[in-house]
Amino acid sequence: MKNIVILISGRGSNFVSIAQAAQRENWLADGVRIAAVLSNRPGAAGLERAREMGIDSIVVDHKLYATREEFEEAMIAAIDPLKPDVIVLAGFMRVLTARFVDHYAGRILNIHPALLPLFKGLDTHERAIAAGVRVHGCTVHYVSTELDGGAIIGQAVVPVLPGDDPDRLAHRGLKLEHVLYPRCVRAAALGKVRLEGGRVKMDDETAASLVVMSNEI
């Protein structure tokens, strides 16, 4: 069995989209399961959704640890027994140190709300509008020690429209996140996407399925 562990900090809509895809597409039949969802915030709305969906949840409250290192050791202690094959950051808003990233090297995926390598960091929608770009979107990538800098797995593209404000653009982008991320997670769990020597390996068919355009949905 391939084990997926999903890390969240808040709303958890990407976690829910992955969990719904796993049910709808019967990932279990392919030997892929969501082993647990872990939140660094006890009040994260996504935890309630996990309970409703019958998915195990774990809280590792970062506020209970004096240092980032101690917090990460506690997360590793909670995650390792689950034997994770893929760790999915889904709106997980804590920066991870090299200790955590190296411990799960080539197994951690993140979704970032911009077309990387543009607009790393925060406030991506606001910055895209300010820059006057005509397309925006989201990127799923392997996590490296460089913030939002790991090898790219898949991207989804939305237009930036004249009437957009950051919220409207974010809403349009989020709908595509919910299409793109489950596809990337499934492909990674099945070994159809791999990280080798710092580069992403996949066949043409998989690569084509991991580019999503807004007119597809």
Ligand code: GAR
């Ligand atoms: C998503 O839009 C995701 O791209 C973004 O946070 C949101 C989480 O929503 N992630 C980042 O900004 C990472 N730097 P969700 O909790 O509903 O999945």
